[in-house]
Amino acid sequence: xxxxxxxxxxxxxxxxxxxxxxxxxxxxxxxxxxxxxxxxxxxxxxxxxxxxxxxxxxxxxxxxxxxxxxxxxxxxxxxxxxxxxxxxxxxxxxxxxxxxxxxxxxxxxxxxxxxxxxxxxxxxxxxxxxxxxxxxxxxxxxxxxxxxxxxxxxxxxxxxxxx
Amino acid sequence: xxxxxxxxxxxxxxxxxxxxxxxxxxxxxxxxxxxxxxxxxxxxxxxxxxxxxxxxxxxxxxxxxxxxxxxxxxxxxxxxxxxxxxxxxxxxxxxxxxxxxxxxxxxxxxxxxxxxxxxxxxxxxxxxxxxxxxxxxxxxxxxxxxxxxxxxxxxxxxxxxxx
Numbered sequence: 001x002x003x004x005x006x007x008x009x010x011x012x013x014x015x016x017x018x019x020x021x022x023x024x025x026x027x028x029x030x031x032x033x034x035x036x037x038x039x040x041x042x043x044x045x046x047x048x049x050x051x052x053x054x055x056x057x058x059x060x061x062x063x064x065x066x067x068x069x070x071x072x073x074x075x076x077x078x079x080x081x082x083x084x085x086x087x088x089x090x091x092x093x094x095x096x097x098x099x100x101x102x103x104x105x106x107x108x109x110x111x112x113x114x115x116x117x118x119x120x121x122x123x124x125x126x127x128x129x130x131x132x133x134x135x136x137x138x139x140x141x142x143x144x145x146x147x148x149x150x151x152x153x154x155x156x157x158x159x160x161x162x163x
Numbered sequence: 164x165x166x167x168x169x170x171x172x173x174x175x176x177x178x179x180x181x182x183x184x185x186x187x188x189x190x191x192x193x194x195x196x197x198x199x200x201x202x203x204x205x206x207x208x209x210x211x212x213x214x215x216x217x218x219x220x221x222x223x224x225x226x227x228x229x230x231x232x233x234x235x236x237x238x239x240x241x242x243x244x245x246x247x248x249x250x251x252x253x254x255x256x257x258x259x260x261x262x263x264x265x266x267x268x269x270x271x272x273x274x275x276x277x278x279x280x281x282x283x284x285x286x287x288x289x290x291x292x293x294x295x296x297x298x299x300x301x302x303x304x305x306x307x308x309x310x311x312x313x314x315x316x317x318x319x320x321x322x323x324x325x326x
Contacts (some may be wrong), residue, residue, distance in 0.1 A: 012265040047240070077210070094174040
C-alpha cells in the first residue's frame with residue numbers, strides 16, 4: 001500500500017448506501033427551493049477521486065437537476081438508471097428513459113437540465129470533470145456564479161449585486 | 164447554436180444502440196486475447212466530450228476488463244449495471260453486483276481490474292479522465308506503455324523490446 005492510499009478507502013460500495021450530501025444546494029433562494037426534491041450521493045468522493053466527480057442523484061416528482069446552465073470548460077454526462085426525466089436544452093425537450101444517456105460538451109453554449117415531470121422518482125448518474133477556470137452561465141435565471149473573497153464560488157445577480 | 168456545437172450532435176441516445184468500438188483492444192498478443200470477450204461503447208464520444216471518457220462495457224463470461232493496472236495521473240470509476248464481476252486489487256478480491264461502484268484514484272499504486280467468472284454477461288459503466296502525462300503500470304504482466312514515434316501510446320516489453 002503506497003503512502004497516497006488511504007487505508008480506510010473501501011474497495012467498492014453499494015451506491016445507494018453512500019450518505020447523501022448534507023447541503024442539498026448552494027443556490028440562493030428562490031433557486032434552492034427549485035431543487036429541494038434533489039438528493040445527491042457523491043460516489044467519486046468515497047474513493048477520493050480528484051479529476052472528476054460522479055454523483056448518484058435522485059429527483060422526486062417535480063424536482064429539477066439544476067437550473068438550466070452551461071459550463072465553459074467542464075464537460076458533463078448523465079446516464080438514467082430509473083424513471084423518465086425530460087432533458088431541456090436550447091434545442092427543446094427530449095424525453096429520457098432508463099438506459100439513455102446524454103453528454104454536455106464544455107463551451108458549446110447549449111444550456112441544459114433535467115426535469116422530473118413524472119409521478120415516479122428519477123435516478124441517474126452524473127459525471128463532471130474539475131477542469132480549472134470554469135464558469136457557468138444560467139440563461140433563464142438572474143444568477144451568476146462569481147469567485148468570492150474566500151476563493152470559492154458565490155452566487156450573485158447578473159448585475160453583480162449579492163444575494 | 165454556437166460555432167463549437169456540431170449540428171449532428173444528438174441530444175441523447177440509448178446507450179446500447181451506440182456502435183461498439185471497432186478495434187476491441189490495443190494490447191499486443193497474448194494480452195489482446197484475454198480481453199476478446201470485452202465490448203466497449205464509447206458513450207462520451209457520441210457527445211464529443213474531451214475531458215473524460217465514458218464507456219458502456221460488456222464482459223462475456225471469462226472476459227476481463229483490462230490487464231490489472233494502475234494509472235499515475237488519471238482517475239477511474241466503474242458502476243455495475245448487470246452481472247457479478249469480481250474486482251481484483253492489491254488488497255484481494257471483492258465480489259460486485261448491480262448498483263455497486265468502485266473508484267481508482269490516480270497515483271495510489273493499487274492495480275485493479277474486473278474479471279467475469281460468472282455465467283452471465285457483465286455490463287458496467289466506466290469513466291476515466293484524460294489528464295495529460297499519464298502512465299500505466301501492469302504489475303502482473305510483461306507489458307509497458309510507452310510513447311511511440313507518432314506521439315501515441317505503444318506497448319513494449321518491460322525491458323523496452325517492442326512487441
